[in-house]
Amino acid sequence: MSDYVVDARDLTKVYQMGDVEVHALRGLSIKIKRGEVMSIMGPSGSGKSTLMNTLGCLDRPTSGDYLLDGESVAELDDDQLADIRNRKVGFIFQTFNLLPRATAMANVELPMRYAGVTEGRSQRAQAALETVGLGDRVHHRPNELSGGQQQRVAIARALINNPAIVMADEPTGNLDTKSGDEIMKLLLGLNEEQGVTLIIVTHDPEIAARTNRIVTIRDGRVED
Amino acid sequence: MYWNSIITALESLTANKLRSALTILGIVIGVGAVIAMLAIGSGAQNTITGSIEGIGTNLLFVVSGGSEDVRNPKPLTLDDAEALTDSFQAPSVLGVAPTLQGNAEVSAQGEIHITQLNGVTTEYEFVRNATLYEGEFINEAHLLGRSAVVLLGWDVAEELFGRTDGVTGQRVRIEGQPFTVIGVLAQKGGTGFTNEDDRVLVPLTTAQARLLRRSTPNRVDMILVQAVSADDVAAATEEVSAILRARHRTAIGEDDFTVFNQQDFVDTAQQITGVFTIFLGGIAAISLLVGGIGIMNIMLVSVIERTREIGLRKALGARKSDILVQFLAESSLLSLTGGILGIVLGWLIATIVGIIAANANADINPVIGLDAVLLATLFSTAVGLFFGLYPANRAASLEPVEALRYE
Ligand SMILES: Nc1ncnc2c1ncn2[C@@H]1O[C@H](COP(=O)(O)OP(=O)(O)O)[C@@H](O)[C@H]1O
């Protein structure tokens, strides 16, 4: 198997807005090694989220080649992409995106449901919640948890199917400095202890400085 | 996976209890109306069929007049009736009872009652299986003498005298003429179709001479013919027709008389009540349709409200089919619950209508068949699936990125 979890070449993404074409990615290439923590920086509107969505197989590039965990994803259909997202990618969003009516446990179990796991789901969810320090909050609903705690649930959910890569798009953007810091510590710790490959989009240079590599994006291209 | 979908569907339906309840109510009313209408319709059908079958399976009814093409049909006469008793030409005929029929005002002790008047012969007792509560039947002497005697139906006796015992020997007036009561007919019970207890019988000759005068002498309105057995009804019909054709000289053209049997009446009645039932059921089905549209409406709202949730589920690995099944599970759960409650409601309505009908002396026993229940369950689930399909498909087709960006 390839050393690279992500191997993307010449990605372009064009959004059609009526008559106007918006070039969000303009021939962007990027490689990420297994076990690496990479931060992506760049001004707002530079294409960071578009890149994350493409690398996470949420969206297809307009052109370009992309190998995720050694597998070419360009030709896959919608259902195959859904499986890739389920097994190989863990998403962490700025807005947490938990199901509001479901408990922490049920939220963490969700990817296992779609993976067809039937046995031992709650034990695994319990263990994952303990890893992120929420062993005593498993039956709480999102509105009974603080922002930092909600993001921890999201991290447990992202890790539950042992993905090849975890993608965090401004994970601390909606948090105060203190809980943002704790979330970053948690993510970096997971990388050190469990070797989780991580991409983090951030505006904070201090956070970026704590990662192995910083990639800056400007106008849909990687800045040298 | 399907079990998961049902759990998920239950979770989201219970999260919005009032909305789910109102949506279900639409289906409950629709299914309830269908079930009640079908039950009442088939109850009425059974009642009518039963009351016709009560007449007897081996009876034929001969009346004057054929199809509309036949002009000036010859009336049936006592001689026609006499001819039908010929056991060589009509071996399948056991008995023949000519009758005159009309309405008459019967009064006694200041009470006035309008009722059906039948002029009958002695054979009537045997052919129609008439039983007496008290007194005795019209005999040959009454017929020969055109006697002013009358047999009262149960309800008529009740109406005029307030009792049915010891009425024999009393005097009544029919159309102002004095008659002597010679007996009371046994109670047949209300059948809802024709009230066999609300009528009086007088000798045919008396009716001819004094009460129901007809332009042609000897004319009768109907000839009742009893076949030897139910199996001989067809043969008896043929024999009766052959004799009457010969007598009326209609061998070449159309018959100027018509022979019905009890099965003909049952068939016609079932046809009419069948149309009636389908009509009622159809109207009720429209309300089920409206309920279905209610489901579609709520599901569409729910898909829009949960756009982000759908995007998230897709981001976490839900396939198109997972989303489709989740929303279809919701809509069919709504309609299935509505269907089951609707069956209960329909049963309640039908029972109440049955009780009201019984109190009004029209015996309709609403019948809820297993087929109606299965049909309603299937139909309501199908409504849920059908009207859920479009919203569910819309949800399943959402692009994950677009859905996640939705505010
Ligand atoms: N769905 C979309 N339709 C049209 N334009 C879009 C869409 N998503 C992003 N864009 C445009 O693409 C560019 C990059 O956006 P994005 O990747 O969200 O930037 P960032 O995350 O770096 O702020 C922006 O100009 C944005 O307006």
Ligand SMILES: [Mg+2]
């Ligand atoms: Mg962004």
